Amino acid sequence: MTNITLKRIAEILGISVATASKALKDYPDISKETKRKVRALAKDLDYKPNSFAQSLRNRESCIIGLIAPEIVHHFFASIIKGVIDKAEEKGYLVITLQSGESYETEKKQLQLLLEKNVDGILISLSDRTINYDHIADVIEKGTPVVLYDKISKLLECSKVIIDDRKAAYDATKYLIDTGCKNIAHIRGPLKPQTTIDRFMGYKNALKDHGLEFRDELVFETKNLTYEDGYEVADTIMDSGAEIDGLFAFTDLLATGAMVRLTERGIKVPDDISIMGFSNWFLTRITTPTLSTVDQPGYEMGEKAFELLYNEIQNKKLKKPVQKEIIRVRTEVIARNSTKPVIVKKG
Amino acid sequence: MTNITLKRIAEILGISVATASKALKDYPDISKETKRKVRALAKDLDYKPNSFAQSLRNRESCIIGLIAPEIVHHFFASIIKGVIDKAEEKGYLVITLQSGESYETEKKQLQLLLEKNVDGILISLSDRTINYDHIADVIEKGTPVVLYDKISKLLECSKVIIDDRKAAYDATKYLIDTGCKNIAHIRGPLKPQTTIDRFMGYKNALKDHGLEFRDELVFETKNLTYEDGYEVADTIMDSGAEIDGLFAFTDLLATGAMVRLTERGIKVPDDISIMGFSNWFLTRITTPTLSTVDQPGYEMGEKAFELLYNEIQNKKLKKPVQKEIIRVRTEVIARNSTKPVIVKKG
DNA sequence: ATATTCACCGAAATCGATTTCGGTGACTAT
């Protein structure tokens, strides 16, 4: 099972390896006749250039690395899909790794990708990452890096994010527009930037619409799971807080809370309106269906790859890379866990 | 920004490249002192061997390819995660591609992976793949291939699957054990092996328990989506068939049907029991929660990689590869869309 | 007849790491 190499093609045709190579690459100093023969034989033998040799010579692998905190996750899976599709379109393949929200793992993954000489890296920071030197190092050493979704303002590189503050503002405003006066917020720990931003959006929306921000209406969970949402609903009920609206950091939290509130006799949305975040598939099949904020993962993935692709190309051409921050649009999706918007009287 | 190569290390230490290489690889014919110096300097300069050069020389990339029909999909995402985790454990990275259930794309993806000289390929056939020559070719040319989930009996290679027939049998039997007498089946077109096997399991369970198989209780949908489930529920209702049990090919179909049936006044499970398939996350949050068959994706991914890994190793050692078929266990998960099991009188 | 141009082709270096095989010098055995 000997592989077909240029050398073999050259031998068969009685020409040199150089000529064979140039024939396939359409160099002008090779006769049409020779080109024809080389190409015909290459096709015949199903010649495939050895990618290692090419990469070694050309110093590029046409492979990028993609690190996500989690793969079994509707939003991240959508992003990954967007990245892979766009990458394939441009002739790149994608090695995917998951940090599992661990800083140590994230560092290790990064090394693995560098060792494989990927042409660039897309990474979403783990929630537990608080030091960014490992990323800064990679950038400094010259490998293009683009951050998506979970980013840090401290890192100088291109980024793709949603405008969390605006998205949360819109979501909260929607609850207000539908008549809610006492809106609670469920979120995780205030570490990741997204958590901070959505929290700010929530607060700003309250303020801008004459509602007082009350600390006792903010409920923090350890994680962002369905179970945490379920449990925090009990906490909310038992706290005695009288609320008529609930804006959760994720659909999962919202769904967990909604299920528990319903179990305890609360009518959604009549007693309490609930707004999730992300527009996961599950929001369409809960009872009632969950109002949420659409976060276009696929598009984010595409955009992230495009930024990375540009950096890679610019690097090859030795052109200066300009860092860019793309904010993709979000949209409130009104479903049945919120009341209809109150039409203001003209 | 010159890269650190063995050559540079050798130059600095005044030794040859060969010696440097052997020092790092702990060859016995290099003195302890030299090894110490080389290693110290390598660490100092953060030397990373050029993976292309290594791959070119050693004829292995330590990268495998993974083709799935879809990534934004709980089950496949779980498998992918299992593969990636296990692969990383063994020093392999994974390039993921998605066929989007297209035969043409699947063929193209396969070529892309071969061009990148991956050490092996894991693939789940697209539903529209009816010719297997492209896979057989790869196997014949010597690249290890392992099929998972969507397989073909016509291909001679290792496979990881669930025992669909048994799983469907168990699911149907569960419905029977809970008192159902007229059990309908919703499924997609009879192309993929899984569809055939689950259908057979359903039929066998009916037969073994004295229930007549009736063709008019089998409903075929074009796709396997939530929407198709929703629509087919209308078809079922309008067909006038009197059923008290429903076994769907997937959780999505089951959920869609359940929502529609509920909308039309059917009580689940009192009027009709519903059983899904796959144990996706969403089954825990539907109303009522959906009984289903657990299909351990993560474990399948792990097993699939292990099989592939063994083949790769055996290939390196020129040992004969024995094809193996692993069937991972499934389990009926009883939730609230089915009635409790009727206890037989002793 | 010599110079110039042009169309083609190939030797060889290069990318980095690996590995075989043949050294060299020091030391021991006889």
Next chain:
DNA sequence: ATAGTCACCGAAATCGATTTCGGTGAATAT
């Protein structure tokens, strides 16, 4: 003193594709 042993090291080939740079022979120009 000579052969033999041992510890250690390096030149060079190899993996396969790319690309520079220097050819060669034929045709054209003067």
